[in-house]
Amino acid sequence: MNPFIDVAAAAITPTTVTFTTNEATAWNDGIAEDGEGGSANIAGINMQFYNISDTSGTIIPEKLIHGDTQQSDSFHALTSYASNIASGWKGMGMQSSDGAEFRLKEFFYSNWGGSASITVVGYRNGTEVGNTSFTTDELVNNYDSKTVILGSAFYNVDKVLLYSTGPTWHGINNIQIDEPIITNAAPPTIGTQPTDKTVNVGGSASLSVAASGGATLSYQWYSNSTNSNVGGSLIGGATSASYSAPTSSAGTTYYYAVVTNTDSSASGNQTATATSNAAKVTVNALTHAATPTINTQPTDKTVNVGDSANLSVAASGGAALSYQWYSNSTNSNVGGTLVGGATNASYSAPTSSAGTTYYYVVVTNTDSSATGNQTAMATSNAAKVTVISLTHAATPTINTQPTDKTVNVGDSANLSVAASGGAALSYQWYSNSTNSNVGGTLIGSATSASYAAPTSSAGTAYYYVVITNTDSSATGNQTATATSNVATVTVIALTNASTPTIDTHRQ
Known part of the structure; x- marks a missing residue:
């Protein structure tokens, strides 16, 4: 038999459920419905009350009613102990039959003996959302009772379990059910927006955002081809308050950050976001020093020992050209040996001894206004200088x-x-x-x-x-x-x- 009774939905009004009937009429199959046994009938929601044998909320099929919750008073309440329950956690549970959410504001707790710690756990959609506890030590000696008031964790739940750490005669009554209060995570406040950056290729373009308004803020940066903070592409790994935009190639890209506040204590939306303005990052192409043009190459020379072997180069293509001559043992304009002091457009090769040597010059244009490479070089051809040994008249x-x-x-x-x-x-x-x-x-x-x-x-x-x-x-x-x-x-x-x-x- 299905013990759950569906009640037509209507606006919930604050209602106190009080059980005043006896065991015979309080519930069916161990589950009491609101409106049974003299309790209030809650419009818009069907509440169910039952005893449990463990912390998971396993229903005890026996009907457990105990009278005389106070020595001077005689009323009946939902209880959680009977001698025929051999072992396990003892407690009570309440839930809506159709999963509708409600607020558990408070209940009246009575104890008739036995010291234990009482835990109250609230659930929503099968997930624990609230947990509080108290002990019976203050009550047990005088068979006393107390009103237990629940906090915001129980603002919107669909099930509540109450259980003890050991067998004890106790019960709950005067259960106050109210409309659920939905709490949402607060949207973050962006105090400092990311700002536009204009850099050269390879430069640094660091963007940052400063936000507040949440205990746990997280960040996700996005790139966009248009000046908009919606519809961008998520940037993998860019999950900090700052982000270094790529600058390896020239162009314009827009970036924005979505800041998320995560509040696990919220009963409604546990996340709320704020989106920064779009920051424009302009990456300019580098300008480089122009490569010089060698108009006249140095030419080969064949001279006698001691004769002059003047080499020269003519170059253009820069406002500030400099020269460096190199010597080489092979016919190549790379890998030569720098000739100290040979820093003019012309060079007089040594001819003090016979032999063949190759010479070339590296012409450098220096442009301090360039944003990229401020120097550019051109290397001349290798000129062959042949120094011939002298022949002398024969001695008679x-x-x-x-x-x-x-x-x-x-x-x-x-x-x-x-x-x-x-x-x-x-x-x-x-x-x-x-x-x-x-x-x-x-x-x-x-x-x-x-x-x-x-x-x-x-x-x-x-x-x-x-x-x-x-x-x-x-x-x-x-x-x-x-x-x-x-x-x-x-x-x-x-x-x-x-x-x-x-x-x-x-x-």
């Missing part, structure tokens, strides 16, 4: 040295030299007062391989010849000399026979 070889001469005054003293080792040999004779082939006096016109030393006066003179090989094809020294040994020329004074004397006088 003196095959026959001039020889010493001893002659009389007026005789011939011919000196000669024989040399080889050059296509164009020339000669220059020198005289000296000492036996040395250096420091002599050049003899004008004595420029042949032979020389007739003067013998007009007696004496000794020393002669040597410097032989020069001239080679106009040589890249280095085009002349080379060889100096002969010293030849000594001794000129002896003449001696004449004595003239005889004729003695004409005879004795």
